[in-house]
Amino acid sequence: MTIQNSIDQIRQRIDTACHKAGRDPATVHLLAVSKKKPLNAIEEAAAAGQKLFGENYVQEFVGKSDDSRLDIDWHFIGGLQSNKVKYLRGKVAMIHSVDRLSLAKEIDRQWGGCESPVAILIQVNIGDEPTKAGVTASELEPLVRQLALLQNLRICGLMAIPPQSDNPEESRHWFREMRKLADSIETLNLQNVSMTELSMGMSDDFEVAIEEGATLIRIGTAIFGARDDA
Numbered sequence: 209m210t211i212q213n214s215i216d217q218i219r220q221r222i223d224t225a226c227h228k229a230g231r232d233p234a235t236v237h238l239l240a241v242s243k244k245k246p247l248n249a250i251e252e253a254a255a256a257g258q259k260l261f262g263e264n265y266v267q268e269f270v271g272k273s274d275d276s277r278l279d280i281d282w283h284f285i286g287g288l289q290s291n292k293v294k295y296l297r298g299k300v301a302m303i304h305s306v307d308r309l310s311l312a313k314e315i316d317r318q319w320g321g322c323e324s325p326v327a328i329l330i331q332v333n334i335g336d337e338p339t340k341a342g343v344t345a346s347e348l349e350p351l352v353r354q355l356a357l358l359q360n361l362r363i364c365g366l367m368a369i370p371p372q373s374d375n376p377e378e379s380r381h382w383f384r385e386m387r388k389l390a391d392s393i394e395t396l397n398l399q400n401v402s403m404t405e406l407s408m409g410m411s412d413d414f415e416v417a418i419e420e421g422a423t424l425i426r427i428g429t430a431i432f433g434a435r436d437d438a
């Protein structure tokens with residue numbers, strides 16, 4: 209199947225899931241996760257109307273974005289070391305994987321002097337898995353309060369990768385927990401903080417994520433096919 213066909217199919221599935229959940233499809237944004245895929249695959253997706261792309265690895269991202277002349281927005285969604293933030297400066301519209309103050313401070317420092325602050329999401333380790341990045345639910349509020357003081361970033365919501373499962377229904381309660389966490393942060397009414405975005409749902413479980421309130425779904429395999437890492 210071509211990338212164009214895959215994207216068309218996913219858009220239909222998004223519409224169906226939104227209809228089922230009583231949501232406006234315009235409130236769900238598709239992020240095409242292009243890690244380990246070449247620029248020509250990204251170009252093909254862009255030709256099919258895809259605007260948002262997600263990358264995981266700094267070096268790979270910089271190479272592709274420097275080579276690309278496409279009018280697209282990049283989101284950084286992978287694990288991020290503070291010493292690499294400088295390579296992302298001014299090139300990404302959103303960073304999904306902020307989970308500690310030291311990293312946020314470096315993002316704040318790098319975006320100083322940029323025209324506009326960078327949008328960030330806080331990654332939550334919603335299943336409390338020892339091997340996964342992200343703050344735990346109880347660490348979330350204290351971190352948000354600290355990050356809210358940084359002037360060159362805007363906290364726009366939360367991101368999560370729930371525990372791996374073969375059955376998308378098993379992800380539902382994790383997505384629901386994420387929504388509750390976002391709601392509880394929203395009620396704090398902090399400056400620089402709005403829980404507008406919930407980045408959750410991937411190739412295997414995005415419909416359930418949409419039913420539970422996702423606004424950004426991150427899809428790789430279902431658009432570009434399997435990766436070497438899969």
Ligand SMILES: *Cc1c(COP(=O)(O)O)cnc(C)c1O
Nearest residue numbers: 241285410411426427428429430
């Ligand atoms: C790779 C990746 C995805 C996409 O996963 P697929 O199962 O290929 O859709 C989404 N989010 C993150 C953080 C990823 O690293």
